[in-house]
Amino acid sequence: MDNMTIIAVASIVIAGITISLGSIGPALAEGRAVATALTSLAQQPDASATITRTLFVGLAMIESIAIYCFVVSMILIFANPFWNHVIAQTAGK
Amino acid sequence: MHLSPDQIVFWHYGFLKLNATIVFTWGLMLMMAGGSKLITRNLSIGIQRSRWQNLLEIVVTGIEKQIAEVGLSRPEKYLGFLGTLFLFVAAAAVCTVIPGYEPPTASLSTTAALALCVFVAVPFFGVEEQGVRNYLKSYAKPTIIMLPFNIISELSRTLALAVRLFGNMMSGAMIIGILLTITPFIFPIIMTVLGLLTGMVQAYIFSILATVYIAAATRDRKPKPESVQAIPA
Numbered sequence: 001m002d003n004m005t006i007i008a009v010a011s012i013v014i015a016g017i018t019i020s021l022g023s024i025g026p027a028l029a030e031g032r033a034v035a036t037a038l039t040s041l042a043q044q045p046d047a048s049a050t051i052t053r054t055l056f057v058g059l060a061m062i063e064s065i066a067i068y069c070f071v072v073s074m075i076l077i078f079a080n081p082f083w084n085h086v087i088a089q090t091a092g093k
Numbered sequence: 094m095h096l097s098p099d100q101i102v103f104w105h106y107g108f109l110k111l112n113a114t115i116v117f118t119w120g121l122m123l124m125m126a127g128g129s130k131l132i133t134r135n136l137s138i139g140i141q142r143s144r145w146q147n148l149l150e151i152v153v154t155g156i157e158k159q160i161a162e163v164g165l166s167r168p169e170k171y172l173g174f175l176g177t178l179f180l181f182v183a184a185a186a187v188c189t190v191i192p193g194y195e196p197p198t199a200s201l202s203t204t205a206a207l208a209l210c211v212f213v214a215v216p217f218f219g220v221e222e223q224g225v226r227n228y229l230k231s232y233a234k235p236t237i238i239m240l241p242f243n244i245i246s247e248l249s250r251t252l253a254l255a256v257r258l259f260g261n262m263m264s265g266a267m268i269i270g271i272l273l274t275i276t277p278f279i280f281p282i283i284m285t286v287l288g289l290l291t292g293m294v295q296a297y298i299f300s301i302l303a304t305v306y307i308a309a310a311t312r313d314r315k316p317k318p319e320s321v322q323a324i325p326a
Contacts, residue, residue: 049162056297056301057298057305060257061253070264071256071260
């Protein structure tokens with residue numbers, strides 16, 4: 001297998017693995033966060049504004065991890081510097 | 094399939110480039126500044142007011158209430174900066190309904206610029222509120238060993254702000270683009286609605302996080318003597 005094939009296969013496979021493994025953790029954590037928030041909402045409905053706001057901020061911070069994985073995956077597919085370099089080399093030949 | 098609106102270039106001269114991000118940002122600025130100027134031309138104090146003035150009042154008092162709820166004692170000082178952050182990101186997300194438009198926040202340049210504004214604003218407001226010595230001493234709280242970690246956390250918070258907003262906006266635009274080449278009508282429309290929802294949530298998150306950082310920087314450490322009030326007998 002030459003360089004081009006190795007880079008292409010590695011990028012594609014790792015892009016898939018990145019996003020699939022990277023969304024497991026945040027999904028579980030967000031489920032737990034929402035469950036706890038619902039429990040505290042049931043116990044203290046008066047504080048619902050504070051709880052809801054804190055819940056959304058917490059969810060956004062957890063979501064960032066999944067977003068980082070997604071960005072890496074997109075870079076591997078659409079803006080891959082190694083692939084561009086190898087393509088430029090083949091085009092130059 | 095482009096990764097961000099940076100790659101659509103309308104005009105370039107040397108190294109100056111007029112790309113889609115800049116053009117859409119200018120369009121947003123024109124719409125928001127021009128619209129507000131038109132609405133606030135004849136402000137009325139009484140009961141009778143135009144519905145546009147009502148709308149703006151709802152928005153401004155809503156943002157002020159949120160800022161006060163997070164813990165900043167005088168929200169009007171920070172309303173300009175934090176309100177602009179929220180309104181810009183929200184307007185950038187909502188205008189996705191216009192065909193041919195791409196949110197400028199889907200480009201890392203815009204989100205990095207906004208995150209750098211927050212990075213500069215936090216020490217600025219902190220020094221303005223507490224003075225230079227007290228603000229710099231707050232980096233050594235709770236112990237001096239935490240000093241490098243506090244500095245690193247400042248930098249990583251800024252990076253996280255930029256990448257979070259960029260990732261959310263870019264993923265929305267990209268998913269719609271990919272789906273349009275695969276499935277017909279209804280599914281891309283549903284994903285556009287989802288993109289609107291996440292855009293508004295991300296606008297709220299960005300401004301609330303900026304508010305929380307500023308509140309942490311301007312929080313008074315020493316208890317005020319006049320906060321102890323005599324209880325009337």
